[in-house]
Amino acid sequence: ALKRQIEGQSKTTLANWALDFAERELLPVWIRRVVPEDPRPQLSLALARDWLAGRVKLGPAKTAILACHAAARENAADPAAQAAARAIGQCAASIHSPRHSIGLALYGALALAYDELGADAPWVLLEPRAAGHCSRMLEALRAVSVDGETNPAAIRWPC
Structure with a gap:
């Protein structure tokens, strides 16, 4: 159901949904477990928002996103922090x-x-427990979805 809902929405709707959810639900996990020592996930979200608003070019945002993925790799000892950073990086991307x-x-x-x-x-x-969170993610996307979106994102899934 989530995949189908994603397929029917615009690139902007999807980016805002992902960034909003990451900021509200996942960033607190990262902050509680890792920060203030490592602000890379916060920076990736901030620069993604700046790119959406036209304040920065894609290059600096991509650099921050890659740094967020590096933060995930460096926190393999804490599965919650690692997965939170991976998710935040994907949302920013x-x-x-x-x-x-x-x-x-x-x-x-x-x-x-x-x-x-x-x-x-x-x-x-x-x-x-993860399935329950996926259901909440779907509901969050449905809440911001545009019915009859005329410009849905062109997504080709690899599988």
């Missing part, structure tokens, strides 16, 4: 490729589940 918005569900739902249940939680508990 949705400004130039709307397909990246699916990263919110792929990484973000798991980040939230790990944050709530702990890194040692078994998959049998993580999976339904």
Whole structure:
């Protein structure tokens, strides 16, 4: 259902949805676990917003997005922080490729589940918790979706 909803929306709608959700739900996970030592995810979100508003060129935003992905790799010891940074990076990357918005569900739902249940939680508990977060993501997208969008993003899924 989320994939179909994504396919029917514009690039701008998808980017704003992903950025809004990341700022509201995932950035607090990162901040609680890592920051103030590492502001890279916040910077990627801020520069993505600046690009959408026409205040910066894509180059600086892409650099910040890549730095956010590096932050994720560097925090492998904390699955919630790592998944939050991966999701934030994907959400920020949705400004130039709307397909990246699916990263919110792929990484973000798991980040939230790990944050709530702990890194040692078994998959049998993580999976339904993550599914619940995916449902909330879908509802958030439906809330901002444009019915009958005349300019839906052209998304080709790799699978």
